[in-house]
Amino acid sequence: MKWRRTTAPRVAAEPLDQSRIAWLMAVAACALVPHGSHLPGWLIAVAALLFTWRVAQWKLGWPGASGLVKLLVVIACCAGVSLTFGRLFGREPGVALLTLMLVLKLHELRSTRDGHTVVLLGYFMLLTAFLYSQTPAMAATLGVSMTVITAALIALTGPPAAPRALLRHAVWLLAQALPFMLVLFVLFPRVPGPLWGLPLDAWSGTSGLSDSMSPGSISQLSLSGAIAFRARFEGDAPPARDLYWRGPVLSAFDGRTWRQGSSAQRIGDGVPHPVPGRALAYEVTLEPHNRNWLFALETVSTLPADVRVSDDWQLLGRDGVRTRRRDRFESVLGARPGIEEWSGHLDAARQLPRDGNPRARQLAQTLRAASPADTVEAGLRLFRREAFVYTLTPPLLGEDGIDAFLFDTRRGFCEHYAGAFVFLMRAAGLPARVVTGYQGGERNEVDDYVVVRQSDAHAWAEVWLEGEGWRRVDPTAAILPSRIERGLADLPAGEPVPFVARVDLGWLRSLRHQWEAANNAWNQWVLSYDQQKQRELLSRLGMSQPDWRLMTIWLASLCALFAIALTLWAMRRSGSADALARAWSGVDRALRPAGLGRETWEGPLDYAARIGRLRPDLAPVLSQACRLYADARYGAAPPAAATRELKACARALRRQRTPPHQ
């Protein structure tokens, strides 16, 4: 017999039993499944193999992995990770290595300490799953996973219990943790990340407008119902036909593809010059698209501090938009910027390739009119007069695409019209450029946000006119005015209308609005809850000047309040037997002021007999009370009913305790 130290026994060294091992395997499964969609295939295979092996060891009594096997697996997988990702550090390799650690840890579950390691790794894996997806569905999945992991933690500590009971207990504990979570979430001072340089692979796979336009690029994008951004206006939203969200401006043309020109590079501070007119204020919540341009209505007049604007009035953030971002802009609709444009930019806006598209050049000469404004009008009239068709599926164009489009196929999407129009204007000697962006947007009645989708992607033209500045000309509006009024829903019959844009499915549309409003609320209030949103919310809650000190004080106070409430709950007396004892002591309290209290050594029946001798007037009620208590406590009588009757007896005794006057 060894004499042990007086310290607490080392629970950590306890071996794990089979049911706890089963729980730990459930932890690993719950932590790994959300990662299945993005881990490399070979790693999933290795993890599944190791996991199955462990299950076989548990269920079928297979031999476990030896130290050598584990070492080889680690070496092979590290090599695999560095081959797949090109390095061993960073987000993706980190998650891959965590996965590996978790699965290998299952093969060395010797003590409770190992169990705790698995649980902590499991919690950490849940966090890393949020790096890839933060949808409500993912949150719900991980909520379930968190419950399972917490149940495993209870199983590690507590006595053996049925899985259902453990899960219920975990839910109960998490429900109590919820108020703390909410308080911390709202009040924990948010630091704008990142704290340190993010690995290169932090962002990937987003869609949106690009910095070039060739036939087909925008119509391809239009098929996507994905949301590009949402806007909320302070006041009423303008009609959809006035909503031109400016994106990349393309002023260089090589005969086939339009690209950004020199004016996109020259970036000044603030807007190039004040924009007169009544400004419209709104907030844009932009989905990540991994490029650095932002979208605002033409023509922007007020910018947030960290947004700059190029010479061609394109808004640029400092870095690529990799997380959802929110900016407040002011714009003056219908303003014509650039009256005094630098001649270098104007020259660039007249450039055409030396040859190619001869018929178009010829046509342009016929459009030349007395004034530039008339030339523009003549160009638009051309599109209106001739039989042009607006279609999402234009035929392929080969060499001299603009000629082929203008004279042969005459079927095209907005990029064809904008490109051809700008070409004609340039050939006619006017400075012109292509502007890409989004046009319109759909107001969601549920939350009053204007939703702009990839299907609203659009291209239009800008022509510079002496004394007027850059005038927006949308040739698409000349072909198909309804495109501008109502979006893609009014494409000619037979056209493959993007599913999200169809109007005929009214109920589906309203369902979609509800769903998107919920999504937007999730994005706005949960995912994009940042410093700005935090201040906004706290001010709305009546906290003037919310800074981190005030927030910390509130945070601590509210957490303390919840902790105290929980403590009081923990310390309250409970249970039916307790209730019986309380009711019984109520009888004692009723009689004690009259000097008739029960002695500590007295049983209920003795007590009744003694008081009955002293005060015969109390005897009937008291002896009934004592019998009730004795039967409930020591006999088979149900305590609940006895408790009720005992309380009634105590009340009666309190009334009777003063001796009757002689």
Added chain:
Amino acid sequence: MREAIRRWLATLGGSPALPLTLDRRRIFVLPTGPGLAFGCALLAMLLTAINYTLSLGFALVFMLAGLGQVALLHAFRNLYALKLRETMPEPVFAGQHASFPLWLDNDASRPRPALQLTMAGADPVTIDLAPQQSRAVMLRVPTTRRGWLSPARVTLDTRYPLGLIRAWSYAKPAQRCLVLPQPESGRPPLPATAAGEAGVRPRGEGSEEFASLRDHRAADSPRHVAWKTSARTPDAPLLTKQFEGSDGGDLWLDLAQLPATLSLEQQLSRLTGWVIDADAAGLHYGLALPGTRIAPASGPAHRARVLRALALHGLPA
């Protein structure tokens, strides 16, 4: 240092004398090793959430932080209002384990799982209490010396439900266990000879001499049953052999009569062994120690009295 802190903690919350109801001043809570690791993991997760601006990451971290807080309260609640009382332990022979019974009374309508009782020198005991259950826990301590053995301070602790927080409380039982001298192994047989022989002065006839048969009584030792007689007449009731010594002869176990070459402890050890033998043989025996004389008698009460005198000989009562 640790011990000093432990002693200081033990003075908090009033006297830990039993019986005891654990109230809020008596219950201490601190994170366990896994609890500290959990805290470190949360910090790492918080930094990750900040760095990647993971709103749901924040939510997860805050949820787990709340869970830690809840674990603290539940560990506290697992001990809160628990009642502890003690009963007296049974005497044991030196070398055996003394068992100190501690009673845990759960008056609450909820279970109290994973309660652990620890005492210096004793194996820790973990029990689960059902709602409104009272259970005795035996803290077994090995014994080496005869005399009174008082238990050390008892620590009652629990890590339930999450193992992240340890709540504990102290109790100081007033129990003491009588440790009897270890019966000498390979001791000489009970002296059966006449007065004057070493340590034994039998009164009357030799105790080993068969005298007569009488009806068996439940208290008779099985070794005195006349098995052979009974086997011959299976329908007849059992008979007990009567010996001369057990009727009239008194056996005196006298310390002074033992060889002086033995140490006092060895002498007491031999006498203890003889008491067991004499009791098993159903003899009338008395004890003579310097300063103590116990008149010859038999039966469990007498045996206990004699053994107690042997255990405490020369020690403060």
